Amino acid sequence: MSASTDDALMQIGESTAEAVAGVLRIFCPEDGQIVAGLVAAVPPGTHPMEGIPYPAVATGVSYVDGVTGGNVFVMTIKGARRLAASMMGAELPDDAGELTELDLSAIGEAMNQMMSSAAMATSSVLGKEVEIAPPELNQLADDTAAVQAFDTTPHAITAQFSVLGEPCRLVQFIPNAFIVRMNRALSEMTTEYASEYADGPLSPLVHDMPLRVWAELGRVKMPLDQLVGLPVSAVVELDREVDDPIDLYVDDLRFATGRLLVTDEREWAARIETVYGVRVGPPPLPLTSSPPTPSTTTQGD
Amino acid sequence: MARVLVVDDAAFMRKMVTDALTKGGHDVVGEAGNGTEAVDRWQELRPDLTTLDITMPEKDGLAALKEIITLDPSALVIMCSALGQESKVLESIKLGAKDFVVKPFQPDRVLDAVAKALG
Numbered sequence: 001m002s003a004s005t006d007d008a009l010m011q012i013g014e015s016t017a018e019a020v021a022g023v024l025r026i027f028c029p030e031d032g033q034i035v036a037g038l039v040a041a042v043p044p045g046t047h048p049m050e051g052i053p054y055p056a057v058a059t060g061v062s063y064v065d066g067v068t069g070g071n072v073f074v075m076t077i078k079g080a081r082r083l084a085a086s087m088m089g090a091e092l093p094d095d096a097g098e099l100t101e102l103d104l105s106a107i108g109e110a111m112n113q114m115m116s117s118a119a120m121a122t123s124s125v126l127g128k129e130v131e132i133a134p135p136e137l138n139q140l141a142d143d144t145a146a147v148q149a150f151d152t153t154p155h156a157i158t159a160q161f162s163v164l165g166e167p168c169r170l171v172q173f174i175p176n177a178f179i180v181r182m183n184r185a186l187s188e189m190t191t192e193y194a195s196e197y198a199d200g201p202l203s204p205l206v207h208d209m210p211l212r213v214w215a216e217l218g219r220v221k222m223p224l225d226q227l228v229g230l231p232v233s234a235v236v237e238l239d240r241e242v243d244d245p246i247d248l249y250v251d252d253l254r255f256a257t258g259r260l261l262v263t264d265e266r267e268w269a270a271r272i273e274t275v276y277g278v279r280v281g282p283p284p285l286p287l288t289s290s291p292p293t294p295s296t297t298t299q300g301d
Numbered sequence: 302m303a304r305v306l307v308v309d310d311a312a313f314m315r316k317m318v319t320d321a322l323t324k325g326g327h328d329v330v331g332e333a334g335n336g337t338e339a340v341d342r343w344q345e346l347r348p349d350l351t352t353l354d355i356t357m358p359e360k361d362g363l364a365a366l367k368e369i370i371t372l373d374p375s376a377l378v379i380m381c382s383a384l385g386q387e388s389k390v391l392e393s394i395k396l397g398a399k400d401f402v403v404k405p406f407q408p409d410r411v412l413d414a415v416a417k418a419l420g
Contacts, residue, residue: 023405026405027405084313087313087317088313088316088317101312102312102313102316105311105312105313105314106311106313108311108313109311109313109314109404112311112356112383113383113384113404113405116383116384116385116386116404117383117384117385119385120384120385123385129385129388130385134310134356134358
């Protein structure tokens, strides 16, 4: 998976967590009642439902149509009772106790509203409308039940919250189909923006999109055994002359060539000479004729 | 004061809307949990005003709205929608809904919409 896919997933993860916190704060408006914590990708081999204080109640909402995947909000029983009480303007209970039908309906509705808001955030990242299915509630006795109830997906992002003093977790299950659709949507967006670029400013949607830009000074081709045997202080000759232009790349696309300069502050800089624009599809060939296999690139974010 | 029919698939939301309306001096004469039930209850009760959730199982709010407006083109209906349903809200206004409230909402917002719809 490419770095830009990782970035886009984390961006969706963070905007979903933000949307969820925003709705929770309407239900629990006092200072400190909702605390948003860490948003992180789940490491491979770990089930995203592990390590929650059980028994707990999990409310799942899946996306329909536009994108696949789903979100699950897990709360301790006490946390769920307290959230339901806060939504109804009732006094907050201090013990776990039993969830009533009305409590469950309130939790389902909270999840529905959190996910509608999150779907809107995801829509704006993907540039396409995302619809959600009605929520499904699941009471989970322990870790084992939780792990059995939810299949893992190739990727998952978790966001931690404290809701009325109780630990809660939002789990975003991300199947490969979601990644495919997301990349397709993002590449469609790139095409649109590339054509918009000629006529006017970029859409505000992409203003904050992180991109990697790097300069390539030259390339070199060598067998692997020679590469791994390189000692410290070895000199590797690149395939370009000092006067040759360098290539500038944005997210794997060569978009310009330029000259390497040293600024007055003694920092490297590049003066752009030719701009190709950002195009979708195979990048224009580098200036040199060497095949684009093992390469030495100078990279910076 | 108006005689109101409250329609939402979530019992919790029906309670919230009912509580807000009751506090505002209105009389909630009936409740329904889906679109089919909503149309049946509307014919039976002929309320002054109906609050109608959009996303519901079986028959959704838009389909129920269409039927109610066909039965009485002057029926007063307020839609309740979640965030991100702008296109459905717009469609419901075109179909004849008088106003809409977006969830999560404050009780006062429901009362304002009801007062406005009643004129």
